[in-house]
Amino acid sequence: MPTPQYPIETFSVTSTPHSTSITGIPPMGQEPCVMVTMPLSVAKELCLILRKQLSDREMKQGAEIIIPAEIYHTMGISPEDWKKGWLG
Numbered sequence: 001m002p003t004p005q006y007p008i009e010t011f012s013v014t015s016t017p018h019s020t021s022i023t024g025i026p027p028m029g030q031e032p033c034v035m036v037t038m039p040l041s042v043a044k045e046l047c048l049i050l051r052k053q054l055s056d057r058e059m060k061q062g063a064e065i066i067i068p069a070e071i072y073h074t075m076g077i078s079p080e081d082w083k084k085g086w087l088g
Helices: 040-061 069-075 079-084
Strands: 010-015 019-025 034-039
Touching (some): 034 040
Antiparallel strands (some): 010 019, 019 034
């Protein structure tokens, strides 16, 4: 049986002292389609893996993956911080 795929356009993240949940929201504001809950240690591993894969992809493509400037601002970092390897 193939693994189900859930295309999302936006997401929300919530955390407790013991876990983190990511809720995916599909295009056009439909109801959330998937929620993934994991222990904080797994969430941290996921962040590290995604950071490495995205940085590698940017290097291979020779182009930055563009995100809105307000996302950097909300996170309190700059695009240069991402390039330098900011991990929080």
